[in-house]
Amino acid sequence: MKKRLFTPGPTPIPEEVSLALAQPIIHHRNPEFIEIFSRVNENLKYLFQTKQDVYTLTSSGTGAMEAAVANLLSSGDKAIFVNGGKFGERWGEICRAYGVEAIEIKIEWGRAVTPEEIETELKRNPDVKAVFLTHSETSTGVFTDVKEIAKIVSENSNAVTVVDGITSVGAHELYMDEWGLDVVITGSQKGLMIPPGLSFIALSERAWEMVERSNLPKYYFSLKKAKKALQNGDTPWTPGIALIVALDVALKMIREEGLENIWIRHEKLSLAVREGCKALGLRLFGHPPSHAVTAVYFPDGIDRKEFQKVLKYKYGITVAGGQEHLKDKIFRISHLGYYDELDIVGVISALEMALKDVGYEGFNPGDGVRAVQRVFAEFEGVVEKRNEDDEFPNCCH
Amino acid sequence: MKKRLFTPGPTPIPEEVSLALAQPIIHHRNPEFIEIFSRVNENLKYLFQTKQDVYTLTSSGTGAMEAAVANLLSSGDKAIFVNGGKFGERWGEICRAYGVEAIEIKIEWGRAVTPEEIETELKRNPDVKAVFLTHSETSTGVFTDVKEIAKIVSENSNAVTVVDGITSVGAHELYMDEWGLDVVITGSQKGLMIPPGLSFIALSERAWEMVERSNLPKYYFSLKKAKKALQNGDTPWTPGIALIVALDVALKMIREEGLENIWIRHEKLSLAVREGCKALGLRLFGHPPSHAVTAVYFPDGIDRKEFQKVLKYKYGITVAGGQEHLKDKIFRISHLGYYDELDIVGVISALEMALKDVGYEGFNPGDGVRAVQRVFAEFEGVVEKRNEDDEFPNCCH
Known part of the structure; x- marks a missing residue:
């Protein structure tokens, strides 16, 4: 029987992408891979609509969520998250695992947080360092207007807006720079049409300043290490090479379609x-x-x-x-x-x-x-x- | 030109494993995948020579190293590591990133630490909680006798022995249970003959007791979450599905060769x-x-x-x-x-x-x-x- 996947990750993989996965493995320090990785990075910027570098992590999307929390914040910092579904809730769980004071906006699962609700919570907590959002809440199928909320956040606080775009990047309009989204993350087995195993994160300049001050422990997910390595077109640890080779093909398809x-x-x-x-x-x-x-x-x-x-x-x-x-x-x-x-x-x-x-x-x-x-x-x-x-x-x- | 890789990760991938990578993606909650994952887990136990479950993490080997540190230890704990190469040194870096007091045995790169050196350091620091070793130090090509050292560790302390087996598992004799190795980790793009993107970790019962007490922050690499998920034949986060399907084929080859x-x-x-x-x-x-x-x-x-x-x-x-x-x-x-x-x-x-x-x-x-x-x-x-x-x-x- 032909099998057809209609699940929000993994999603179906184009045949040409599958075949790229099966190519002989190449070494990640070889010029051939460095060229592929550089093209992938440029195409990821296009996908995120940002001038910032997009970092490829070898992990599922949750790893990129953890990278955002552990690299931006410091112990005792306050952050707002929206519990309107399983993935919004996850932001709070990660914050708490790291000793961040996570302020929950709990809404009924099945609706979106409103800009007004965010504004109210920001006014109650003017010292919040980050607002964690979920652009497309995979567990409920609900869309959140992160463009409008990012405006509210910047008008009402010094907090950064962090967007889980795991099931929105490549599906929903998203202009990271223009909308003032400070951090956007996504995963590979979603709009990117490759198997799970990679996640992606981009940070605004303001977010990078927070990274400099952050004191939470991190090593594998250290974005400072990722940034340093990328200056040589590289990653700090051996990346998911085969997945990146496949991603190169998938991103070319995305460029072609527009x-x-x-x-x-x-x-x-x-x-x-x-x-x-x-x-x-x-x-x-x-x-x-x-x-x-x-x-x-x-x-x-x-x-x-x-x-x-x-x-x-x-x-x-x-x-x-x-x-x-x-x-x-x-x-x-x-x-x-x-x-x-x-x-x-x-x-x-x-x-x-x-x-x-x-x-x-x-x-x-x-x-x-x-x-x-x-x-x-x-x-x-x-x-x-x-x-x-x-x-x-x-x-x- | 035919290209031949002689690098210690990535290593060459058998054709049948490459073709498994290119198969249509399946969902990780489908019975078909759960059956594959269960077989993979049993074969990983064989590979590690352990009765303990072997956990598959979606990360490079460094992620499994971090998982070992963050799940076993607590803030202020003391641990011994051996800086005799880049990967031994990494244990110390990870410990320090997490606020663990990392006691360095620094030896000339190119030789192995001796059981006597470990014994001396253990006697100097009777309160050490873990000894981190590198079975095959990839940066120097040096082998360390972890069997003998594990004996020394258990005779002289209550510390657990943690072994980086990233380039030794599937190459060197290793009997995790019989040798009293408390934690063994490895990576996918090594003896396992699949592309990078997965890492593996197994823990003894004593090590699991430490996990219960550990207070270091973790989420993505939480082994308690991994343990809970595995009770349902599952992983806490979407795993590297295509890599696991390929691993199933590679492990069958390993079983066949013996x-x-x-x-x-x-x-x-x-x-x-x-x-x-x-x-x-x-x-x-x-x-x-x-x-x-x-x-x-x-x-x-x-x-x-x-x-x-x-x-x-x-x-x-x-x-x-x-x-x-x-x-x-x-x-x-x-x-x-x-x-x-x-x-x-x-x-x-x-x-x-x-x-x-x-x-x-x-x-x-x-x-x-x-x-x-x-x-x-x-x-x-x-x-x-x-x-x-x-x-x-x-x-x-």
């Missing part, structure tokens, strides 16, 4: 998934929706386990379940990375058939797919229109 | 490299020699840069240079992992030709290869002969 086109594609595919689900009578969970992953309530009255089994073993489709207290309430369909229109037709069609198989009667066969096709026929991208003269980091001519 | 045979092969190939070099009039650096990597002085009177260039660009051979103050003094030939007799014939032959090309006259063409062949003809493995009834962790029938 970042704005990729954002529009994600917007369109996510809208199609939502419309398709609604046409099947399914209720969506979470608002506003991320373009990377759609969370959907299981319909009442069906056998949820049976539904997931049919989806996986009869139709070859792997979606993600809910996490923590959402475990038996929602499932999540990812459309992050290497997906196109027919992939979405496929997953909605499989949903239709699997729902019928388990006796759900809320729609007529074809309703979902018809709604999906309508989106594709009518969709007009609404990504911020930019003047062509706007300066784009665009270093790989 | 660990004792692999150790004997490394002993034979390393002896052949040393004899080949000596027959060319080259002086070996470091003693006693590691079976993973051979360090050789550049001969006097040749243009070292030209020699390395010829080797790399005319003969396709990448060897490693020296590190730190040994940079212009030695080069290092690795024979760790996926190498056989003809690979050694090839590298010694390339050395002969490249040395002639740069005007070195200390031998007659063929001298090196002849010495290599003689070793192969006469070699008898001296790996400790074990009774067949000895209990081997051997869980994958």
